[in-house]
Amino acid sequence: MRSIPKISDAEWEIMKLIWRVNPVTSEEIILSLSDKTNWSAQTIKTFINRLLKKGVIDFKKSGRSYIYYPLISEKDCIKAESKSFLEKVYDGAVGMLFSNFIEEEPLS
Template identity: 50%
Template sequence: MNKANKISDSEWEIMKVLWKNSPVTSSEIIKILKQYTSWSPKTIHTLINRLVDKDIVQVKKQKPFYLYSPKVSEEECRNIKTRSFLEKVYDGSIRLLISNFIKDEKLSDEEIDELRQILDSKSSSER
């Protein structure tokens, strides 16, 4: 499903609220987002409506409210966004992504060990 590629950065903030709290009303979304954004309620309503129009968020009328919930899982969206980023920036090469990241980051011994374990388990599972 390529729906996740249609989600803007602002819409992603709405999705994070929905993934964590759904189903929720628009008032609840506004209340949560007001804690860390300066967006007006109108802006938030516009973002919610865009997500509904994109068929990424579903809305159910439960009088007197509308309840919103995601139609796409967070994991699915992350996987699609990651794949899209990998294709766009690194021509699909995960090796380039990882080597670029590791070169520019200071990693603790614990993080290096964890990465080794991930690679070792990946290697043994594909034999």
């Protein structure tokens, strides 16, 4: 598996939409996310450009529209994010993660 770049929380919101609707136009991304967030169209375009630069998405031009699609699967991004979290917070110790989870969550 190739190296997956770090994706910010805002970029995750865009990626979730791209994975769900794939392929999706920039207009559709803006309409969907401006309803759900307080981001301007320009802010959303900035996030899209960051994802393009990171190599996580790509696009095809169709007439006057840009159609975006993922280059990395949701599953691979989730794996990379989980591994990063585990390394950062628990120094890679899975046992500590489960131990803390069990201590904090009541069993049903």
